[in-house]
Amino acid sequence: MECLATKKSRDHRKRFHRDDSCPSDEGSDPPLKKQRSNNAKKSARDSETLEMVLSREEAHKIIKEKLGVEMPDCFYEVWEFCRSLNAEQPLDALKSAGLTLVGPYDILAGRFTGKDLSRASCLRHCRYFYDPPEFQTVLQGNKRTGFHIGYFRDDPDSLPVFLASNKAEEGYHISPQGENLFAAIMLYIAGELKSTGSKDPSKAAALKGISKQLKEWLESSKLDIPLENKTKKMKQRDKKMVCKLFHGAGLVVPLDSNDVGYREVPETPGDLRKMLKSVMAAATDAERMQAFEPTTSAITAWG
Numbered sequence: 649m650e651c652l653a654t655k656k657s658r659d660h661r662k663r664f665h666r667d668d669s670c671p672s673d674e675g676s677d678p679p680l681k682k683q684r685s686n687n688a689k690k691s692a693r694d695s696e697t698l699e700m701v702l703s704r705e706e707a708h709k710i711i712k713e714k715l716g717v718e719m720p721d722c723f724y725e726v727w728e729f730c731r732s733l734n735a736e737q738p739l740d741a742l743k744s745a746g747l748t749l750v751g752p753y754d755i756l757a758g759r760f761t762g763k764d765l766s767r768a769s770c771l772r773h774c775r776y777f778y779d780p781p782e783f784q785t786v787l788q789g790n791k792r793t794g795f796h797i798g799y800f801r802d803d804p805d806s807l808p809v810f811l812a813s814n815k816a817e818e819g820y821h822i823s824p825q826g827e828n829l830f831a832a833i834m835l836y837i838a839g840e841l842k843s844t845g846s847k848d849p850s851k852a853a854a855l856k857g858i859s860k861q862l863k864e865w866l867e868s869s870k871l872d873i874p875l876e877n878k879t880k881k882m883k884q885r886d887k888k889m890v891c892k893l894f895h896g897a898g899l900v901v902p903l904d905s906n907d908v909g910y911r912e913v914p915e916t917p918g919d920l921r922k923m924l925k926s927v928m929a930a931a932t933d934a935e936r937m938q939a940f941e942p943t944t945s946a947i948t949a950w951g
Contacts, residue, residue: 701731701738701757702755702757702758707724707752707755707756710755710760711755713767714765714767714770714771715767715770715771715784716767716771716804717784717801717804718807719752719799720807720808720828720829722828722829722830723752723786723799723829725829725830725869725871725873726749726829726830726833727756729741729865730749732865733861738753738757739753739754739757742787742833742858744854744855744857745833745836745837745840745854745855746789746790746840746851747787747788747789747797747833747836748787749786749787750774750785750788750796751773751774751784751785751798752784752786754773754774774788774796776794776796777816778814778816778819778895779798779814779816780822780895780897781804782800782801782802782897783799783800783812783822784798784799784800784801784808785797785798786798786799787829787832787833787836789836790815792817793815793816793817793818794814794815794816794817794818795813795814795815795816796813797811797812797825797829797833797836798812798813798814799811799812800812800822800824802885809881809882809885809900810826810827810882810885811824811825811827811829811831811832812824812825813825813832813836820894820895821895821896822895822896824877824878824882824897826874826876826878826879827879827881828874830862830866830875831874831875831877833858833862834859834862834875835877837855837856837858837859840855841855841856885898885900888900888902890910890912891910891912891913894917894920913946915946923942923943923946924943926939927939927940927943
């Protein structure tokens with residue numbers, strides 16, 4: 649699986665992807681066109697011991713500086729839970745369930761400490777081809793499907809509105825996965841148990857084990873965290889959506905001080921898909937520019 653949002657430098661790859669834990673840095677082709685390697689390197693996480701772990705205050709400062717956002721409490725609480733499971737390798741604490749902590753968790757693990765990293769490079773870290781700007785990956789799952797879980801924000805200056813998942817190898821659809829990261833993990837485990845069933849008893853046992861430990865940790869920590877798929881806050885957000893967008897997560901645009909907000913696009917989703925598919929299907933630059941004309945005209949009209 650490769651970093652597909654945009655082309656990145658070899659320097660970025662050396663600094664961020666020593667263990668191939670996130671998508672790679674080279675190329676920006678859609679994931680389905682990527683050639684998979686039959687000789688995948690063994691993850692360095694199996695043998696590497698993290699040298700240091702940043703405090704919440706230190707991590708908050710770096711995340712705000714490099715990523716431009718603030719992380720919710722559940723982000724840090726999941727980190728503490730994972731440290732309770734595996735103090736030396738918290739990034740791999742959920743590995744038996746098929747999940748790895750990535751993205752801003754690499755900052756918490758101290759992997760970026762002392763490195764002169766540009767903000768652009770940090771923003772591209774662990775991004776997948778179909779991830780919109782609102783989506784911030786924090787958990788990586790099945791690499792074959794490109795499954796990953798991330799926070800979804802309506803406003804970069806606000807906290808996330810929910811967690812969501814996407815399978816980059818299968819398409820752009822985004823599925824809401826609860827209001828907080830604990831809920832997203834529990835929903836993932838429930839889905840995996842349902843699909844695994846009695847096919848893989850050892851995997852089922854590992855999933856149930858993580859689920860039990862998570863529930864016990866929440867109870868002992870006395871954290872009142874909703875674990876349902878769709879909370880009251882998420883339902884309230886649904887009422888504020890002005891359109892669903894192709895990925896299905898929806899768009900929320902509040903009115904400004906002049907009562908100006910979202911202006912509905914006259915083209916139907918079907919028409920937009922046809923316009924964009926014609927651009928993708930163009931064989932030459934000349935054909936591509938010609939195919940862009942209806943899209944350019946529409947954008948001009950929308951503005």
